[in-house]
Amino acid sequence: MNTARILVVDDSRLAQKMIRDRLESAGYAVVTASSGEEALAWLQREVPDLVISDVVMPGIDGYELCRRMRKQPRLANVPVILLTARGGIAEKVAGFEAGADDYLVKPFDPVELELRVKVLLARSRAAAAGEQKPRGKVISAFSLRGGVGVSTVAVNLAYALAKAQDRPVALADLALESGHAALMLDLRPRLSWADLAQQEAGGLDIEIVQRAMARHESGIHLLAAPPSPALAELVNPRAVSTILSMLVEHYAYVVVDTASTLNEVTLAALDLSDSILLVLAPELASLKLASVTLEVFDSLGYPASRTLLVVNWTFPQGGLGQKHIESALHKSVQATIPYEKSAVVQAINRGIPLLQFAPSSPAAEALLELARQIAPVPAATPPSPPGSPRLGPLGRRL
Ligand SMILES: Nc1ncnc2c1ncn2[C@@H]1O[C@H](COP(=O)(O)OP(=O)(O)OP(=O)(O)O)[C@@H](O)[C@H]1O
Numbered sequence: 588m589n590t591a592r593i594l595v596v597d598d599s600r601l602a603q604k605m606i607r608d609r610l611e612s613a614g615y616a617v618v619t620a621s622s623g624e625e626a627l628a629w630l631q632r633e634v635p636d637l638v639i640s641d642v643v644m645p646g647i648d649g650y651e652l653c654r655r656m657r658k659q660p661r662l663a664n665v666p667v668i669l670l671t672a673r674g675g676i677a678e679k680v681a682g683f684e685a686g687a688d689d690y691l692v693k694p695f696d697p698v699e700l701e702l703r704v705k706v707l708l709a710r711s712r713a714a715a716a717g718e719q720k721p722r723g724k725v726i727s728a729f730s731l732r733g734g735v736g737v738s739t740v741a742v743n744l745a746y747a748l749a750k751a752q753d754r755p756v757a758l759a760d761l762a763l764e765s766g767h768a769a770l771m772l773d774l775r776p777r778l779s780w781a782d783l784a785q786q787e788a789g790g791l792d793i794e795i796v797q798r799a800m801a802r803h804e805s806g807i808h809l810l811a812a813p814p815s816p817a818l819a820e821l822v823n824p825r826a827v828s829t830i831l832s833m834l835v836e837h838y839a840y841v842v843v844d845t846a847s848t849l850n851e852v853t854l855a856a857l858d859l860s861d862s863i864l865l866v867l868a869p870e871l872a873s874l875k876l877a878s879v880t881l882e883v884f885d886s887l888g889y890p891a892s893r894t895l896l897v898v899n900w901t902f903p904q905g906g907l908g909q910k911h912i913e914s915a916l917h918k919s920v921q922a923t924i925p926y927e928k929s930a931v932v933q934a935i936n937r938g939i940p941l942l943q944f945a946p947s948s949p950a951a952e953a954l955l956e957l958a959r960q961i962a963p964v965p966a967a968t969p970p971s972p973p974g975s976p977r978l979g980p981l982g983r984r985l
């Protein structure tokens with residue numbers, strides 16, 4: 588895998604050619620610069636995998652090149668080998684102090700150069716791989732039409748994912764003026780988005796954010812909407828982006844319950860979302876608003892695959908059929924949640940997620956199926972024993 592790109596900086600064309608020939612014959616791509624200035628100009632546009640630089644050059648020398656690279660976050664971790672005719676210990680120390688990773692004294696053995704390049708590249712690749720922490724997924728539920736079941740979907744999805752993963756799931760209630768996820772989970776949070784947003788300018792970290800979250804026995808960690816609508820305006824979109832970005836580094840799933848408006852706060856969450864569950868009831872006003880929403884998402888550059896249609900029957904009959912909805916929206920319906928005469932409202936009134944309150948109700952089963960489509964099913968799951976219900980790993984844990 589020698590396709591790494593190496594920048595060679597040397598004011599001697601002959602030295603450049605020697606190094607280039609050697610590295611190209613070893614399979615590397617080589618770019619050359621004849622001065623520190625030329626190298627820096629190129630480095631403003633590109634990031635190589637490694638830099639080999641002569642120390643003594645007119646103008647910006649190798650040490651200074653190294654120092655300037657280390658000051659720029661995008662170049663700070665690019666390995667640098669310094670080449671020089673000087674072999675004194677003081678020069679080596681100066682090189683390492685400037686941030687060089689290795690040092691070769693001219694005339695050097697080309698085999699040694701190649702070997703050092705190989706070792707440094709392997710080390711920096713390993714470090715980069717170690718730094719890449721897996722990021723969780725942000726899943727938002729949204730509708731421009733109020734009262735269509737966005738919170739029901741968000742809360743039950745968070746519940747299903749927490750149970751399935753057997754580890755906490757973050758639930759962010761961004762319906763800031765009217766959010767009631769805390770009520771739906773019978774939680775009494777002491778702090779909310781408003782408290783955190785006020786602290787955002789002074790520096791937040793994940794521990795502060797987690798201390799503000801109320802914990803549900805299922806493993807849902809809720810960041811609640813403010814207790815009063817008047818506090819909603821304290822929450823700005825920058826705080827939303829910052830906090831959601833922190834959450835997604837620590838939770839496999841961050842589920843967002845949104846307000847039925849496309850304001851800056853909602854957009855901050857939707858911009859960061861991996862999936863958006865666009866919830867609609869099978870009636871014309873909801874369909875019209877879903878269509879407008881899809882147009883907005885398209886103009887915002889969201890890929891079509893980010894949005895999943897969820898039809899929720901909040902009324903018993905007379906609604907639009909699935910075919911009608913799909914042809915109006917030019918998109919297939921991902922999930923349909925049937926009307927539930929009393930279980931949904933009873934669950935809300937008792938502060939228990941529907942999936943816990945009435946797990947075998949058709950609406951709970953549909954919500955569970957939606958969660959299954961979102962949560963990856965572990966490959967090594969043993970098959971169900973004969974006679975057990977036809978539930979996947981998610982269902983069996985509930
Ligand atoms: N499948 C369903 N069957 C019957 N009733 C339902 C269903 N889904 C939701 N409801 C009822 O619809 C009402 C609104 O639900 P929910 O609060 O989840 O919607 P929302 O879109 O979050 O509303 P809001 O815009 O006020 O935030 C609730 O009273 C709930 O009981």
Ligand SMILES: [Mg+2]
Pocket residue numbers: 737738739762766767844845
């Ligand atoms: Mg709601």
